[in-house]
Amino acid sequence: xxxxxxxxxxxxxxxxxxxxxxxxxxxxxxxxxxxxxxxxxxxxxxxxxxxxxxxxxxxxxxxxxxxxxxxxxxxxxxxxxxxxxxxxxxxxxxxxxxxxxxxxxxxxxxxxxxxxxxxxxxxxxxxxxxxxxxxxxxxxxxxxxxxxxxxxxxxxxxxxxxxxxxxxxxxxxxxxxxxxxxxxxxxxxxxxxxxxxxxxxxxxxxxxxxxxxxxxxxxxxxxxxxxxxxxxxxxxxxxxxxxxxxxxxxxxxxxxxxxxxxxxxxxxxxxxxxxxxxxxxxxxxxxxxxxxxxxxxxxxxxxxx
Numbered sequence: 641x642x643x644x645x646x647x648x649x650x651x652x653x654x655x656x657x658x659x660x661x662x663x664x665x666x667x668x669x670x671x672x673x674x675x676x677x678x679x680x681x682x683x684x685x686x687x688x689x690x691x692x693x694x695x696x697x698x699x700x701x702x703x704x705x706x707x708x709x710x711x712x713x714x715x716x717x718x719x720x721x722x723x724x725x726x727x728x729x730x731x732x733x734x735x736x737x738x739x740x741x742x743x744x745x746x747x748x749x750x751x752x753x754x755x756x757x758x759x760x761x762x763x764x765x766x767x768x769x770x771x772x773x774x775x776x777x778x779x780x781x782x783x784x785x786x787x788x789x790x791x792x793x794x795x796x797x798x799x800x801x802x803x804x805x806x807x808x809x810x811x812x813x814x815x816x817x818x819x820x821x822x823x824x825x826x827x828x829x830x831x832x833x834x835x836x837x838x839x840x841x842x843x844x845x846x847x848x849x850x851x852x853x854x855x856x857x858x859x860x861x862x863x864x865x866x867x868x869x870x871x872x873x874x875x876x877x878x879x880x881x882x883x884x885x886x887x888x889x890x891x892x893x894x895x896x897x898x899x900x901x902x903x904x905x906x907x908x909x910x911x912x913x914x915x916x917x918x919x920x921x922x923x924x925x926x927x928x929x930x931x932x933x934x935x936x937x938x939x940x941x942x943x944x945x
Contacts, residue, residue: 645696647703647736649689649729651798653820654681655721659688659729661707662720663700686795689730691737703736726799765796769804772796776807786811797821802830809836815844831860835878842890850891854882858899864910865929879936886943893943903937 645665650672652660664671668690676684693699707713707722710732715721722729772792774780790811796804805825812818819840825833838853857863857878886893910930917923 643695643697644693646690646692647696647699647733648687648691649726649733650675650685651688651726651795652676652681652683652685653794653798653824654683657725658715658721658723659726660685660720661703661722661729661733663693663696665696686791686798688726688795688798689733691733693736699736703733706732706735765799765801765804768792768796768799769801772804772807776811797824797828800828802828802833805830805833806836809833809840815840831857831862832878834860835882838891839878839881842885847891850885851894854891855895855898858895858902864906864933865913865926879932883936883939883943896940896943899937899940903940907933907937 643665645663646668647663648661648668648671650660650662650668652658660675662671668687672685672687691699704714707724710728712722712724712728715723769792771780772789774782775785775789775792778784790808793801793804793808793811797808802825805821805828808821809818809825812821819837822833822837822840826837834853834857838850838857841847841850841853863879885891907930910926910933914923914926914930917926
């Protein structure tokens with residue numbers, strides 16, 4: 641009897657820092673659906689990585705031995721859940737792939753419909769996010785499909801993408817779910833998500849929480865632009881949103897002292913970053929960030945509070 645199958649890594653947004661690593665002779669997607677319906681968790685499981693193997697029983701034993709040797713033990717002896725960073729789990733399963741692989745390894749639930757496409761696991765969410773963008777916007781010859789986009793964004797977010805977290809917060813209809821993805825974005829290193837959370841808190845009239853989120857945003861590197869990357873334009877528009885919220889009385893300008901105290905250092909860092917750019921496109925983006933900050937601080941100085 642054939643023991644061909646898969647070893648897989650499953651993730652779930654509700655299980656922070658925990659992944660499911662196991663085997664199946666069916667498909668990992670079927671296993672994910674099975675766990676989603678029986679595990680008693682509020683959100684579904686997604687396939688983060690899978691390897692087709694010639695002997696899934698032996699491959700699973702090998703994988704679990706590797707996990708144990710690296711100090712990653714099961715959460716419970718009779719379950720396949722492990723406390724391990726997702727990128728570390730993928731690194732270990734690549735070892736399994738080299739010893740047992742008979743097919744293709746994938747880092748998403750459904751195969752690419754693009755021929756001969758390779759995934760760079762040093763930036764394992766980039767391909768997922770690119771496909772999600774195409775489905776959301778109808779690019780790349782794909783029909784718009786929000787459900788498919790959301791599924792791919794969720795996988796990219798769990799792999800560390802900040803921009804996918806922002807996209808999910810925009811597409812979610814439920815307040816609590818939008819807040820969950822922005823908090824995930826913060827964990828992924830996106831300081832700009834603090835400001836986006838502040839906007840949500842204003843909508844629900846949680847003024848104090850909004851003010852605390854603004855403070856955390858202004859103290860993050862995303863405020864002055866160095867870590868903002870592709871979402872620097874979001875960061876610039878958010879700075880203006882703070883001004884409009886204060887002027888509308890939706891929040892108090894309690895941060896005037898903080899902003900005055902960090903003004904010089906913030907602009908200095910942004911200017912140094914601008915001067916260090918040599919590529920024309922990078923320099924143009926850094927210039928927008930720098931002069932955007934200058935305009936922001938000028939407007940802050942005019943605010944009462």
